[in-house]
Each structure stands twice: as structure tokens, then as C-alpha cells.
Amino acid sequence: MTNGAFDPQGPIAQDIADLWWLMLALGAAVFVVFAVVLGIGLARGEASNEPEAPGRPNRLVVVFGVGMTSVVLLVVLGATLATMRTVPGRGAPEDALVIEVVGYQYWWEFRYPDHDVVTANEVHLPVGRPVELRLTSADVIHSFWIPELGGKLDLLPNDINTLVLEADEPGEHFSICAEFCGLQHAKMGFVAVVQPAADFVTWLEEQARPATVPSEARAVRGEQVFADAGCASCHRVRGRGAGVDPGAEVKAPDLTHLASRSTLGAATVANRSAELRAWVADPHTVKEGIAMPATDLAPDDLDAVVAYLEGLR
Ligand code: CUA
Secondary structure (H helix, E strand, C coil), X not given: CCCHHHCCCCHHHHHXXXXXXXXXXXXXXXXXXXXXXXXXXXXXXXXXXXXXXXXXXCHHHHHHXXXXXXXXHHHHHHHHHHHHHHCCCCCCCCCCEEXXXXXXXXXXXXXXCCCCXXXXXXXXXXXXXXXXXXXXXXXXXEEXXXXXXXXXXXXXXXXXXXXXXXXXXXXXXXXXXXXXXXXXXXXXXXXXXXXXXXXXXXHHHHHXXXXXXXXXHHHHHHHHHHHHCCHHHCCCCCCCCCCCCCCCCCCCCCCCCHHXXXXXXXXXXXXXXXXXXXXXXXXXXXXXXXXXXXXXXXXXXHHHHHXXXXXXX
């Protein structure tokens, strides 16, 4: 994991970070000049101990108050307009990779429409290729933001916002919803994994495969429990018998390759056996108020479901 917006790893993020540093430097300079002038004024006032007679405005006040302020604001305006030109909103390049992003309370769906891939809470991007993100929401307004790649943009219900990003180097970036969207807004995260082109293609191919489940007896029983307990009425597992009708409304994260992801519950906890077991038993102990109910499974059944889910590589 890296250092957020101060560690830009793409051309757009770099431009935004440069603008931010320029504004910080100007703001700091203005503050220092202001503090010095104020200090001098206070010292003089104390020395003379006489109220100044009203008259023509001091030339220094005019020069700094009007002249310098205008110059600083013009410089900031110019730099902002230049940065806005480099941050493309619409009009992605021809070779851009299209990813559809849907925000839900409180998780993310990522679809790669040209590759038949659907996943959740973990988006993979290739290095050095523009990515066209088509953002929308299934419920309220969320906001998409990968701090190291820049370009924060809202996800609106019944509308599509397009964001074009590019990553310069491989890395894993923790990303989070940037618009208050309800009780668990702070736990609506995702992991952005930037990979070299060849690794990305391998990942895409693996994700496009239907689910495979180990033949181990416990995992096989777990799949049955998964169906009987009602999990399969919300979660899709592509290629398995029990599952949601492909045309039905999406209610929960696709679990086809759950075991390949590094986190659970929209980057809330690590994807390990103990956390997975606790999550399936009652996710509200970790993330209160989410749509998934507690399952109330017997310990044996719980173990079986965990074995099944851990087999979904
Ligand atoms: Cu979704 Cu905040």
C-alpha cells in the first residue's frame, strides 16, 4: 500500500498533486508576508502609541491588498485551468480499457464488459494503458477515488459519469468512497491493483472462467449449505448450479472468484479463514447495518460454507 494523494502514480494524479503543491506554496508565502507585515504594524503602533490620523490609504496597503492578491489569484486560476485541461472527463482514447463501476450501500461492483468479467471490491488495472471508468450507482450518491491515481468523481443513480485514469507503475492502492452515503460509508473501500500488462491479462482470463470448487467433501457440502441457507439467492457464483438468475437485479457481491481477493466486506477485513467465518456467521459484528443478514448456521455448516468459499479461486 502507498501514501495516498501525496504519492501520485499516474499522469493525472501527478498534475493534480503539482497544482496542490503550488497552491500550498502560494498560501504559505501569503501567510508569511501577512504575518511579517502584521508584526511590523503592531510593533510600530506600540512604539508610537498614537492613533494614526485618517487620510489617504497607505500605498503599501494598496500594493499588497489589491495588486498582490490579484496576482496570486490569477496565477492559481491559470494553473487550475491548465490542470483541468489535462484531466480528461469525457472522450477516452480508442485503446482505453472499459470498466463499469456500480456503487452500492456499501460495496463496489466492477465489470469488464469486453471480457465477461464481474467482480467486487477489488479492481485490477493494467500499467500504462488508459482506463475508462463508467461510474453509476444502484442507490444513493457515492464517490470513486483512488488517491494515488487522482481524479475523484461521483457515482450517481440513473446516470453515468466517465472518468479516465492511467497508472504508471504497478502497485496496490487502498481506495475509499469519498462521498458520505450512509452508516457504513467509512467502510466502503476497495483495493485497486495495478499490474504489468501480461499479469493483468492472466488475471482477466482467470476471472472470466466459471467458478471451480475443490472436490473435498466439506466444500461440496458447503455449496449445498450455501444454497439452502439462502446465500445463493443474492450472491452469484458463475458456473455453479445454485445461483442467481443472470438477468436478475444485483443484490450482493459476485463471489465467483472470492478466494482470489485480498479483502472481505469492501476492504473492511482481510480475506482469511477466521475473518471469513466471522463474516458469514454475522457480518454486523464487523460492519453494522449492512444488507446481508446474520446466517445463524451450526458450527459444522459454517465450517463447510467457509471451505466452499475458500475454494472459489
Ligand atoms: Cu459510498 Cu460513501
